[in-house]
Amino acid sequence: MINWANRLSAAIVAIAIGTSASAQAADWNEVVKAAKAEGKVTLYSGHVGVPYHPEVAKMFEAKYGIPVEILDLRASDLAERVRTEKATGRVSADVILNGAGALWLLKNQEALAPYGELPALGKLRGDLELDGTRLPIYIQGYGIAVNTKLVPEKDRPKSWKDLLDPKWQGKILSDDMRALGGGSTMFATTYAKFGREFHEKLAAQKPQFSRSVRENARRVARGEFPIYIPFSLPDQLLNKGLPIVGITPIEGDVYAQFDLALTNNAPHPNAARLLMDFFLSDEAQLVYVRSARVPTVKGLDDKIPADVKDIVKAKLLGTSNPATINADLKLATEIYK
Amino acid sequence: MAMQALSIGATARGNLRLGRLGRLAAPLVLVVILAALTVYPIGTLLYGSLSTRPPGETGTFDLSGYAALFNLRTLGILATTATISLVKTVLSLVLAVLLAWAVSRTDIPGKTMLELLIGLPFFIPPILTAMGWAMLGNPTAGSINQVWQALTGASWPLVNVYSYGGVVWHMMQFTVPFAFILLIEAFRAMDPSLEESSRTCGAGVLRTFRTITLALMLPAISSVAILSVIGGIEAFESPLFFGVPAGIHVVTTEIYDSINNRATPNYQYAAALSFAIVLLMALMVAWQWRLLRGRSFQTVSGKAFAPRPVALGAWRWPVFAFCVANVVVFTCLPVLQLVVSSFSRYYGFYSVDMLTLSHYRDVLHSDLFWRSASNTARLGFIGATLTMILGSIIAYVVVRTRLPLRHLIDLIAWLPWMMPGMVLGLGFLWGFALLPHSIGIYGTLWALLLAYMSLGTPLGVRTMSTAFMQLSYDLEESSRVHGASWLRTFGKIVLALTLPSFSVGWVLTFFMIFRELSASILLYSVGNEVLPVTVLRLWEEGKAEDVSAVAVMMLIVVLVFRGLHLLIVNRWVAAK
Numbered sequence: 001m002i003n004w005a006n007r008l009s010a011a012i013v014a015i016a017i018g019t020s021a022s023a024q025a026a027d028w029n030e031v032v033k034a035a036k037a038e039g040k041v042t043l044y045s046g047h048v049g050v051p052y053h054p055e056v057a058k059m060f061e062a063k064y065g066i067p068v069e070i071l072d073l074r075a076s077d078l079a080e081r082v083r084t085e086k087a088t089g090r091v092s093a094d095v096i097l098n099g100a101g102a103l104w105l106l107k108n109q110e111a112l113a114p115y116g117e118l119p120a121l122g123k124l125r126g127d128l129e130l131d132g133t134r135l136p137i138y139i140q141g142y143g144i145a146v147n148t149k150l151v152p153e154k155d156r157p158k159s160w161k162d163l164l165d166p167k168w169q170g171k172i173l174s175d176d177m178r179a180l181g182g183g184s185t186m187f188a189t190t191y192a193k194f195g196r197e198f199h200e201k202l203a204a205q206k207p208q209f210s211r212s213v214r215e216n217a218r219r220v221a222r223g224e225f226p227i228y229i230p231f232s233l234p235d236q237l238l239n240k241g242l243p244i245v246g247i248t249p250i251e252g253d254v255y256a257q258f259d260l261a262l263t264n265n266a267p268h269p270n271a272a273r274l275l276m277d278f279f280l281s282d283e284a285q286l287v288y289v290r291s292a293r294v295p296t297v298k299g300l301d302d303k304i305p306a307d308v309k310d311i312v313k314a315k316l317l318g319t320s321n322p323a324t325i326n327a328d329l330k331l332a333t334e335i336y337k
Numbered sequence: 338m339a340m341q342a343l344s345i346g347a348t349a350r351g352n353l354r355l356g357r358l359g360r361l362a363a364p365l366v367l368v369v370i371l372a373a374l375t376v377y378p379i380g381t382l383l384y385g386s387l388s389t390r391p392p393g394e395t396g397t398f399d400l401s402g403y404a405a406l407f408n409l410r411t412l413g414i415l416a417t418t419a420t421i422s423l424v425k426t427v428l429s430l431v432l433a434v435l436l437a438w439a440v441s442r443t444d445i446p447g448k449t450m451l452e453l454l455i456g457l458p459f460f461i462p463p464i465l466t467a468m469g470w471a472m473l474g475n476p477t478a479g480s481i482n483q484v485w486q487a488l489t490g491a492s493w494p495l496v497n498v499y500s501y502g503g504v505v506w507h508m509m510q511f512t513v514p515f516a517f518i519l520l521i522e523a524f525r526a527m528d529p530s531l532e533e534s535s536r537t538c539g540a541g542v543l544r545t546f547r548t549i550t551l552a553l554m555l556p557a558i559s560s561v562a563i564l565s566v567i568g569g570i571e572a573f574e575s576p577l578f579f580g581v582p583a584g585i586h587v588v589t590t591e592i593y594d595s596i597n598n599r600a601t602p603n604y605q606y607a608a609a610l611s612f613a614i615v616l617l618m619a620l621m622v623a624w625q626w627r628l629l630r631g632r633s634f635q636t637v638s639g640k641a642f643a644p645r646p647v648a649l650g651a652w653r654w655p656v657f658a659f660c661v662a663n664v665v666v667f668t669c670l671p672v673l674q675l676v677v678s679s680f681s682r683y684y685g686f687y688s689v690d691m692l693t694l695s696h697y698r699d700v701l702h703s704d705l706f707w708r709s710a711s712n713t714a715r716l717g718f719i720g721a722t723l724t725m726i727l728g729s730i731i732a733y734v735v736v737r738t739r740l741p742l743r744h745l746i747d748l749i750a751w752l753p754w755m756m757p758g759m760v761l762g763l764g765f766l767w768g769f770a771l772l773p774h775s776i777g778i779y780g781t782l783w784a785l786l787l788a789y790m791s792l793g794t795p796l797g798v799r800t801m802s803t804a805f806m807q808l809s810y811d812l813e814e815s816s817r818v819h820g821a822s823w824l825r826t827f828g829k830i831v832l833a834l835t836l837p838s839f840s841v842g843w844v845l846t847f848f849m850i851f852r853e854l855s856a857s858i859l860l861y862s863v864g865n866e867v868l869p870v871t872v873l874r875l876w877e878e879g880k881a882e883d884v885s886a887v888a889v890m891m892l893i894v895v896l897v898f899r900g901l902h903l904l905i906v907n908r909w910v911a912a913k
Contacts, residue, residue, distance in 0.1 A: 048878050049880065080597075222686075223478050224476075224478055326601075
């Protein structure tokens with residue numbers, strides 16, 4: 001419970017440092033103080049079912065004493081909720097964690113605010129594109145999941161194009177390519193690399209769409225389907241001991257960059273920026289490295305555990321282009337009726 | 338104000354005269370309350386079906402949403418929806434009537450336990466039973482098929498829940514107990530003297546059942562049938578779990594798809610499709626009114642009777658076995674599956690080294706779980722109580738008075754049944770978004786409470802209407818003739834005789850809230866989560882075993898709650 005003195009202090013700080021993010025960053029200590037006065041921060045995450053950002057949130061709470069409320073929603077559901085909150089002027093989310101493309105759409109809808117200066121910005125790798133609104137947090141590779149009992153090693157697909165083999169007709173489970181998420185990222189990337197014909201043939205394989213991405217891997221493990229695409233390769237760690245294996249195709253993994261963003265009119269803007277900055281700390285980034293994701297800050301290469309190195313260092317095919325995301329979704333809807 | 342409404346209602350038959358203004362004021366108040374709960378969100382939804390922009394944004398208006406309905410695909414979806422709903426209603430009612438009759442009117446053993454167990458699946462949120470059946474009837478990994486293949490060596494599955502049959506089957510999972518619970522009360526309220534007369538005149542058990550029992554039960558059966566058909570059209574979890582994977586689409590999954598699984602949500606199409614359903618529902622209600630018009634349903638009279646069970650003779654044990662089989666299939670199998678899964682590291686992989694308590698530990702240490710449980714309990718108790726009070730007042734005014742506007746009140750109270758919960762939730766979302774910021778309902782528990790009251794009112798009204806319809810006017814008139822005031826008459830006669838129905842309605846409403854998902858998913862916000870939403874979130878996060886643990890805990894609550902309720906009702910009946 002925030003007492004009135006704290007509220008007053010927060011108000012004074014907010015007035016003193018202004019409402020724009022850059023002004024708030026003038027003195028980071030003031031931001032920390034204001035964040036504590038705000039008392040909490042709400043994170044909406046489009047990366048559902050993974051234990052990592054709750055773990056980072058606990059670390060943040062332990063360090064600053066500010067609790068983080070997390071709402072996990074699928075990427076497109078999250079985008080719609082943020083849109084509704086914005087349209088009705090009742091914003092609950094402070095920070096959004098989602099794929100770069102989904103956040104690009106929200107940015108265009110003016111649902112996001114610039115994050116301004118953050119102390120940890122200098123740690124970011126130089127090869128990342130920054131736009132002042134989306135803050136890259138980690139990169140995740142997607143490949144093909146196979147049930148090891150149903151598919152002997154010699155028969156397993158080794159290339160994305162192996163999925164077009166008639167023997168897989170009706171046997172492929174897929175994240176829905178017509179909505180935001182891993183499925184749409186895979187669609188956009190492989191469409192750009194392999195052309196429309198690849199997807200027309202893949203559609204003829206009659207893949208079964210399902211958006212319960214974590215459950216889908218289990219369905220493959222249980223033998224309901226021999227193949228699942230696109231499989232978040234780090235999820236192998238969540239399915240240890242089950243008859244499922246992730247394959248990096250010879251062309252490389254499709255990848256998605258996950259970013260953080262500050263919402264426009266966030267109820268707790270200082271706590272939000274403090275949390276965003278914390279996600280770039282070594283301790284937070286190592287949580288993602290240990291989970292087989294690629295960090296976005298420099299200097300952690302020698303800290304990648306041996307058992308996940310293959311996944312973290314896998315060859316990458318590409319990712320979706322945020323600028324064409326709506327057109328790609330439309331194409332997917334057209335091909336996969 | 339509510340009591341005033343009742344008082345005025347009663348005087349219509351009690352020969353007390355109030356001014357014209359008074360006779361109009363009370364129903365007007367009801368109309369205003371109902372309008373806020375039903376007409377307002379439906380009005381905002383109508384607005385949405387014409388608006389080219391999503392909720393919260395101002396757009397232009399056109400009919401493109403309705404134009405999109407007229408194609409073979411959408412018409413096919415409408416036909417599939419209606420067919421599935423009708424088939425599951427017929428099958429469920431046949432089962433439910435037989436079960437309710439056997440448990441309430443025959444001499445089979447273990448009736449109290451059977452009543453508890455047969456009704457039990459209704460109280461389990463459909464998403465949980467859907468999970469149970471997905472684990473049981475999956476063609477490749479389902480427990481039933483694994484056992485079947487191990488026993489017979491067959492390579493083909495015995496059952497496949499991903500089919501039309503699977504959708505119907507899972508709908509029956511909660512329709513049979515739902516109909517059973519409503520019908521058993523009606524059976525109990527029925528005067529058995531007519532059946533006894535039939536038997537005395539030489540008719541057999543079956544003929545009496547067919548010509549007397551069923552005829553007397555027609556109002557209750559037709560009401561339940563209508564509710565079941567509507568429920569089937571509104572059902573979401575069954576087609577989502579078992580229809581969509583098989584390429585079977587119904588109205589609710591189409592609405593869900595067009596809002597959630599499109600690059601840009603198509604609210605206009607979803608709202609227009611919903612209004613097509615409203616039209617279908619309106620036709621059904623009109624048909625029900627036509628069916629019941631002019632009939633007298635007074636089967637509870639002042640005449641004393643002691644319900645004597647029908648002696649089944651040689652059929653006693655086969656009928657008992659039929660009831661037990663029902664319990665095993667509908668209750669034990671999915672519950673057992675959920676229990677096993679809750680103790681397994683990964684469901685579908687069963688071995689001793691996979692046993693764990695970690696899912697219970699995870700759930701019990703989750704702030705989200707406790708917050709959701711607390712919110713659900715508060716909303717359940719308050720929502721069910723307010724809904725049943727409102728439903729009773731409406732039913733009384735409609736059934737037992739000649740007050741003006743009573744037909745309008747009946748119609749408005751029915752409106753939420755004509756809207757799938759998801760769409761009504763959308764209407765409320767839109768409605769709350771349009772309210773001035775000073776009315777802070779959006780994103781609070783109030784939003785959920787109002788939605789639940791709206792969704793529950795038709796059930797409350799229907800439950801109490803049936804009770805009031807079967808109550809002879811003689812009883813009230815006798816009381817009044819003997820000098821009792823209206824209030825005393827109402828308390829000692831009307832309320833006392835309909836208390837079992839009230840309590841049944843309360844329990845049904847409580848558990849409607851307990852399991853409501855489709856409206857909640859649109860109206861909850863961070864901090865205001867309810868259990869079904871949390872369950873869905875856990876499911877979507879791939880934590881099916883945690884959901885099983887939650888299911889087991891919810892099931893224990895259901896068992897305790899339902900057991901206590903039956904105990905109280907039975908004692909109350911015995912005391913009378």
